[in-house]
Amino acid sequence: MEEQQNENQLNIELSEEIAEGIYSNLAIITHSNSEFVLDFIRVMPGVPKAKVKARIVLTPEHAKRLLTAIQDNIEKFENVNGRIKVQHEPNGFPMNFGGTMGQA
Numbered sequence: 001m002e003e004q005q006n007e008n009q010l011n012i013e014l015s016e017e018i019a020e021g022i023y024s025n026l027a028i029i030t031h032s033n034s035e036f037v038l039d040f041i042r043v044m045p046g047v048p049k050a051k052v053k054a055r056i057v058l059t060p061e062h063a064k065r066l067l068t069a070i071q072d073n074i075e076k077f078e079n080v081n082g083r084i085k086v087q088h089e090p091n092g093f094p095m096n097f098g099g100t101m102g103q104a
Contacts, residue, residue, distance in 0.1 A: 022053045036063040 024040035031037065040054040058066065078084060 024053055026050070031060075031063075035059060 022040065022042075024042055026041040026043050028039045028041065029036060030039075036058045038056040038058070039052045040056075041050050042053050043050045074084065
C-alpha cells in the first residue's frame with residue numbers, strides 16, 4: 001500500500017525567484033480550438049503602456065480544471081472572509097484604480 005502511495009505522489013520544486021510571485025491586476029484570456037492563453041499584466045496608474053508579466057498556456061481540459069479549482073478556492077475564501085465585492089467598470093477594468101488622480 002505504501003509503495004502505491006509513493007507512486008501517486010508528485011514532487012514539486014519551487015525556486016526562490018518563482019516563489020516571489022508576480023503581481024498582476026489584469027488578465028487577458030484568449031483561446032483557440034487547442035489551447036487557452038492567460039496573459040497576466042500589471043497596469044499602473046497614469047502609465048498608458050503595460051507589459052505582460054507572465055503567460056500561461058493550457059489545454060482546454062486543464063483550463064476547465066483551473067476554473068473549477070479557482071471557484072472552489074473562492075468559495076472557501078468567502079466562507080471565512082465574506083463575499084468578495086467586484087466593481088464593474090464600463091470598459092472592463094479600472095484605469096484610474098478607483099481613486100482620484102494625484103498631483104506631484
